[in-house]
Amino acid sequence: MAEILAVSVAGLMKSYSSRSAPAARSGSRRRAAAPVVAPAPARGPSPDGRIRAVDGLSLSVPVGSVTALLGPNGAGKTTTVEICEGFRRADAGEVHVLGLDPIADAAALRPRVGVMLQAGGMYPGARAGEMLRLVAAHHRQPLDPAALLDRLGLTDAAGTPFRRLSGGQQQRLSLAMAIVGRPELVFLDEPTAGLDVAGRRTTWELIEELRAAGVTVVLTTHAMDEAERLSDQVVIINHGRVVAAGSPAELTRGGAEGQLRFRAPVGLELGRLLLALPDGTTATEGPAGHYLVEGTVDPQLLAAVTAWCAGNGVLAEDLRVEQRTLEDVFVELTGSELRP
Amino acid sequence: MSTPVPAMPVPDMPLLDLRPAPGAASRARMFAAQTRLELVLTLRRGESVLLTMIIPVGLLAFFAAVDVLPSGTESSVDFLVPGVLALAVMSTAFTGQAIATGFERSYGVLKRLGATPLPRSVLLAGKTAAVLAVEVLQLVLLVAVGFALGWDPDGGPAAVPSVLALLVLGTAAFSGLGLLMAGTLRAEATLAAANGVYLLLLLIGGVVFPLSKLPGWLRTIAEGLPTAALSDGLRHVLADGSGPGARPLIVLAVWAVASLGLAARTFRWE
Numbered sequence: 001m002a003e004i005l006a007v008s009v010a011g012l013m014k015s016y017s018s019r020s021a022p023a024a025r026s027g028s029r030r031r032a033a034a035p036v037v038a039p040a041p042a043r044g045p046s047p048d049g050r051i052r053a054v055d056g057l058s059l060s061v062p063v064g065s066v067t068a069l070l071g072p073n074g075a076g077k078t079t080t081v082e083i084c085e086g087f088r089r090a091d092a093g094e095v096h097v098l099g100l101d102p103i104a105d106a107a108a109l110r111p112r113v114g115v116m117l118q119a120g121g122m123y124p125g126a127r128a129g130e131m132l133r134l135v136a137a138h139h140r141q142p143l144d145p146a147a148l149l150d151r152l153g154l155t156d157a158a159g160t161p162f163r164r165l166s167g168g169q170q171q172r173l174s175l176a177m178a179i180v181g182r183p184e185l186v187f188l189d190e191p192t193a194g195l196d197v198a199g200r201r202t203t204w205e206l207i208e209e210l211r212a213a214g215v216t217v218v219l220t221t222h223a224m225d226e227a228e229r230l231s232d233q234v235v236i237i238n239h240g241r242v243v244a245a246g247s248p249a250e251l252t253r254g255g256a257e258g259q260l261r262f263r264a265p266v267g268l269e270l271g272r273l274l275l276a277l278p279d280g281t282t283a284t285e286g287p288a289g290h291y292l293v294e295g296t297v298d299p300q301l302l303a304a305v306t307a308w309c310a311g312n313g314v315l316a317e318d319l320r321v322e323q324r325t326l327e328d329v330f331v332e333l334t335g336s337e338l339r340p
Numbered sequence: 341m342s343t344p345v346p347a348m349p350v351p352d353m354p355l356l357d358l359r360p361a362p363g364a365a366s367r368a369r370m371f372a373a374q375t376r377l378e379l380v381l382t383l384r385r386g387e388s389v390l391l392t393m394i395i396p397v398g399l400l401a402f403f404a405a406v407d408v409l410p411s412g413t414e415s416s417v418d419f420l421v422p423g424v425l426a427l428a429v430m431s432t433a434f435t436g437q438a439i440a441t442g443f444e445r446s447y448g449v450l451k452r453l454g455a456t457p458l459p460r461s462v463l464l465a466g467k468t469a470a471v472l473a474v475e476v477l478q479l480v481l482l483v484a485v486g487f488a489l490g491w492d493p494d495g496g497p498a499a500v501p502s503v504l505a506l507l508v509l510g511t512a513a514f515s516g517l518g519l520l521m522a523g524t525l526r527a528e529a530t531l532a533a534a535n536g537v538y539l540l541l542l543l544i545g546g547v548v549f550p551l552s553k554l555p556g557w558l559r560t561i562a563e564g565l566p567t568a569a570l571s572d573g574l575r576h577v578l579a580d581g582s583g584p585g586a587r588p589l590i591v592l593a594v595w596a597v598a599s600l601g602l603a604a605r606t607f608r609w610e
Contacts (some may be wrong), residue, residue, distance in 0.1 A: 121447070122448075125384055137365055139371050
């Protein structure tokens with residue numbers, strides 16, 4: 001049977017005793033004052049004193065795609081990824097990675113799967129080049145470590161011990177270690193956390209190249225622009241559950257449709273405007289002279305509104321189309337704001 | 341290991357063939373790479389060179405020159421070399437390995453390497469090979485310093501198999517204890533405990549003075565510990581020209597089996 005899914009997760013459950021829960025990388029695990037909009041179980045300790053990190057989570061990652069797991073700190077992203085990597089055992093649920101079991105078939109999976117941990121994982125005294133060459137030596141046909149370091153802007157840091165690399169350099173080295181073995185599938189846990197603008201761009205370009213080369217990429221992030229730009233599929237996770245999944249376009253199109261705003265003289269006859277527009281479109285005057293048209297915003301709607309204004313001798317000013325961003329969707333679904 | 345010379349900036353990005361080509365390297369290649377890096381890192385750490393090279397050589401030279409230690413009828417250097425060899429094995433296989441492995445665990449190195457095709461058995465084999473390589477360096481160094489100080493070992497070439505057997509058993513026992521500690525305690529606790537045990541066993545391990553100087557109850561305890569077993573066994577062979585004796589071999593073998601078995605059962609990689 002041909003594999004269509006690189007990763008398939010169904011009904012995943014995982015709780016921790018409060019001691020063994022993985023620490024969030026930085027910042028508070030959740031914004032204390034964030035209003036909870038989506039109906040979600042409180043994620044405190046359950047009656048047995050354990051913390052539910054992943055609570056019935058399901059997702060599918062098609063081969064060759066880039067999937068972003070998007071969610072606030074403590075949403076369960078890292079736990080999910082670490083279960084797929086075989087580092088943690090799920091309490092319940094089905095997990096298949098390249099059609100195999102991450103723990104039982106670990107030996108078969110390790111050569112095929114690249115892993116970027118959220119932090120650490122290096123001999124503190126090893127130099128960047130030594131660390132990458134070590135991991136390269138574990139694989140049969142690795143990339144040339146020197147070329148990969150060069151590509152990630154780490155050539156000058158190759159002789160620097162890991163503990164003296166900047167945070168961004170450590171992140172890029174960690175990415176290099178994930179891909180040096182030429183894997184089919186890579187898990188990147190917050191690949192751009194702590195990177196400057198140039199580092200982010202380099203990482204994004206490399207991820208796009210990985211996708212073009214046929215590598216399946218699963219990454220976690222709380223950066224909207226990253227999810228929007230890189231991914232074929234965004235999976236929004238909150239409280240250990242998937243609250244929405246789809247392409248960035250599908251996610252931003254769903255629910256409320258587009259909005260068209262413009263300014264014009266006060267008191268336009270909106271009833272007559274609506275006659276010129278498709279069914280299901282609404283038009284309202286907010287503050288006097290500020291108009292809002294809601295509906296399927298496409299070129300035809302835009303043309304119809306401007307044509308009606310022209311036909312009535314009205315000058316529509318400041319006309320702009322507003323679509324929901326991934327951020328709007330996210331805030332709507334999770335009640336949380338992401339760190340910028 | 342060579343450090344790559346920073347390349348001149350090239351206008352075009354180097355071509356990387358990112359198309360999947362997964363596969364594990366041969367175990368031999370992984371083992372060689374792992375051993376080399378472990379060895380390089382050990383020799384690069386100043387504190388590890390102090391612990392494994394400078395302190396044993398210093399003790400040997402100091403107590404050979406300053407005749408403060410009662411060592412019976414033998415010359416002090418003949419008494420000291422076997423004890424310091426035992427100390428050297430302990431410092432590398434136990435103290436150094438426990439501290440390094442404890443920090444590797446806390447830094448997530450072992451977890452990260454667990455996600456590569458490197459089997460755990462090859463990781464441990466690489467560590468062991470690096471320990472043995474350091475011990476060879478210590479042996480060469482201490483034997484050379486010993487000869488320079490007038491060491492006159494007994495036993496002749498026939499002693500070599502007995503000495504090797506004792507060193508290998510001692511390495512196994514101390515590695516087991518080191519990994520047991522590193523695999524269960526926090527790195528900071530391992531650091532403190534490994535140094536504390538090192539100092540304790542230096543004092544009651546028959547390294548620089550004989551166990552006969554200890555009070556009876558302490559001597560009984562000390563005789564059951566691996567350091568005294570190793571220094572006693574080496575002394576039987578190298579100073580007395582006899583066989584290693586059954587007791588040192590049995591004590592070391594029991595420690596090796598028990599500690600390695602327990603370490604294998606309790607070691608937490610994360």
